[in-house]
Amino acid sequence: MMFFSTPKLIVLLVSLSLLLFSTNAAAKPLRPRLDNGLALTPPMGWNSYNHYSCSPSESIVHSNAQALVDLGLQAQGYHFVTVDCGWTLPDRTASGTMTWNATIFPSGFPALGTFLHNLGLGFGVYSDAGIQMCMTGEPAQVGSLFHEQQDATTFASWGADLLKCTLLVPLSKYDNCYSEASAGYPNTDYSPTVSPSGRYQNMSSAILATNRSIVFQICEWGVDFPSAWAPALGNSWRVTNDIIPAYRTIPRILNQVVPQTSFAGPGHWLDLDMLEVGNNIFTIPEEQTHFSLWAILKSPLVIGAALKDSATSISTESLDILLNEDVIGYNQDSLGVAASFRRRWTEEGYEVWAGNLSENRMVVAVANLQDTARSLTLNLTDVGVQTVGSLKDIWNGVTASNVETTYTAPVEAHGTILLELSNFTEAAAAPTPTFYSSASFTPTGDAVRTTCSTGLCTPVGSKIGNISPTGSASLSITAASGGSKLVDIYFCNNDIAISTSWGYGTNTRNMTIAVNDVVTRIEVPLSGKSSELFSPGLGWQDTGIFKVAIGGWQEGTNSVVVGNQGGAAGYQSYGADFVGMGIYF
Numbered sequence: 001m002m003f004f005s006t007p008k009l010i011v012l013l014v015s016l017s018l019l020l021f022s023t024n025a026a027a028k029p030l031r032p033r034l035d036n037g038l039a040l041t042p043p044m045g046w047n048s049y050n051h052y053s054c055s056p057s058e059s060i061v062h063s064n065a066q067a068l069v070d071l072g073l074q075a076q077g078y079h080f081v082t083v084d085c086g087w088t089l090p091d092r093t094a095s096g097t098m099t100w101n102a103t104i105f106p107s108g109f110p111a112l113g114t115f116l117h118n119l120g121l122g123f124g125v126y127s128d129a130g131i132q133m134c135m136t137g138e139p140a141q142v143g144s145l146f147h148e149q150q151d152a153t154t155f156a157s158w159g160a161d162l163l164k165c166t167l168l169v170p171l172s173k174y175d176n177c178y179s180e181a182s183a184g185y186p187n188t189d190y191s192p193t194v195s196p197s198g199r200y201q202n203m204s205s206a207i208l209a210t211n212r213s214i215v216f217q218i219c220e221w222g223v224d225f226p227s228a229w230a231p232a233l234g235n236s237w238r239v240t241n242d243i244i245p246a247y248r249t250i251p252r253i254l255n256q257v258v259p260q261t262s263f264a265g266p267g268h269w270l271d272l273d274m275l276e277v278g279n280n281i282f283t284i285p286e287e288q289t290h291f292s293l294w295a296i297l298k299s300p301l302v303i304g305a306a307l308k309d310s311a312t313s314i315s316t317e318s319l320d321i322l323l324n325e326d327v328i329g330y331n332q333d334s335l336g337v338a339a340s341f342r343r344r345w346t347e348e349g350y351e352v353w354a355g356n357l358s359e360n361r362m363v364v365a366v367a368n369l370q371d372t373a374r375s376l377t378l379n380l381t382d383v384g385v386q387t388v389g390s391l392k393d394i395w396n397g398v399t400a401s402n403v404e405t406t407y408t409a410p411v412e413a414h415g416t417i418l419l420e421l422s423n424f425t426e427a428a429a430a431p432t433p434t435f436y437s438s439a440s441f442t443p444t445g446d447a448v449r450t451t452c453s454t455g456l457c458t459p460v461g462s463k464i465g466n467i468s469p470t471g472s473a474s475l476s477i478t479a480a481s482g483g484s485k486l487v488d489i490y491f492c493n494n495d496i497a498i499s500t501s502w503g504y505g506t507n508t509r510n511m512t513i514a515v516n517d518v519v520t521r522i523e524v525p526l527s528g529k530s531s532e533l534f535s536p537g538l539g540w541q542d543t544g545i546f547k548v549a550i551g552g553w554q555e556g557t558n559s560v561v562v563g564n565q566g567g568a569a570g571y572q573s574y575g576a577d578f579v580g581m582g583i584y585f
Ligand SMILES: *[C@@H]1O[C@H](CO)[C@@H](O)[C@H](O)[C@H]1NC(C)=O
Pocket: 089, 090, 101, 102, 103, 104, 139
């Protein structure tokens, strides 16, 4: 493990590695990464915010930390205890340091660090990359902007008082409120005129300069597409705006994560936000879905429930979810591959995610998006598998062997069938689809064709957008046989639910594909893989692929119309932009 004492040196090493990578033509596209040797698997722990909001206290932290140990959660890897917003004061001390509110933390933060370290836990501190912390109530509390080195040094010293302790002190998390100078430092600014990255670079450098092992969790709600720059600065970064206490928050977050899963890896993880498991907001099957997907996408697993305080104890059912050794094992798997989105059946209301695990295993989640219990069938082909020697169905508590072609199991409303596959054979390679560019489709009504920036809207270079309930794109396509065909829809959608995340924003757009007037509706996730503020196409020219079975084909000529029929009744009346389609004849 290496520590660098000056930011200059870091920049030098990063550019050096740029150079090394660029000489190797076969290397993957370069993504500079923070190499502090920490968080080789996603960080796990507890944080005060989701249950106690910005009102933590010493007794709350003590009782929940003790509960982590007593309930067996620490033994399963939940290590860090982080005091979120509300711990500090309106002003700095006379010497300019940040300090704790002694009314709510009478023993002080160094003593809190000792308490946690004595329990074998890590101590997490929260701060903000703005002039004040993320709190709307009075009095406002001072933030770390322009005091990064002083604050990093202070936080490190609260841990460093405990020299016997070799545990990590995470600076968990580093928030983004009151940070945009050009706008007069408002609480939130989702469209800043400069990237937040500079402020996070400054804190990252300040932490490295303390020489203490500090896991750095970046929390700027996904503004300016941090997956592109945060891996170089921190160990995890929030991908989306906050999780909210309503179930619709789960699909909203997942739909934003879809294009970003390949950015995760050991030491640098996509943070889907803290867990609501145990807060009595979701049903138990919903909590299983939330925990399963957060785990297999390799998000930090940070409990946000009241485990134990003078008024509350976590329920046994929720605790069992948080303690599930298999699911924790998928999150902490040594391969460090985040599961990715594979298929969605929009009208039928379910979807499939899957990811490789170590020891030639695979984890698969089949999520029931509907609010009714039923049975669902996984088509093994959809995760690239032909036969499975050994299958473990986690939440149903059953195992199966020699599974061929499909696996069917019951699932509750909004629940998930979570499967571990081992000793499986790979499916035969799919035939090559025939590609039809949107350039050969005719736009009608509101729909318009736009040319994209160089290298974008792949593989076409243009797209048809403004697809309204009355605007569409059409083409005649000849087929040798009729029936249903598998089609790859190439689309662009960067309609990010950031200011709408507190309400009903979904991160999705609909499209309809009508073949000889037989209509298939799909709801596509985001496709953006670049900055929504500063990149050439603002993320609206990054292509995603959505695989869907489309019926209505006839032998001979087919009328194919891409539109958004019925869109006026949806959340967003405009459809996703259309780049092309690959048809598996
Ligand atoms: C410390 O916290 C208490 C309880 O929230 C609050 O009433 C008080 O105003 C805070 N003290 C300062 C100096 O902000």
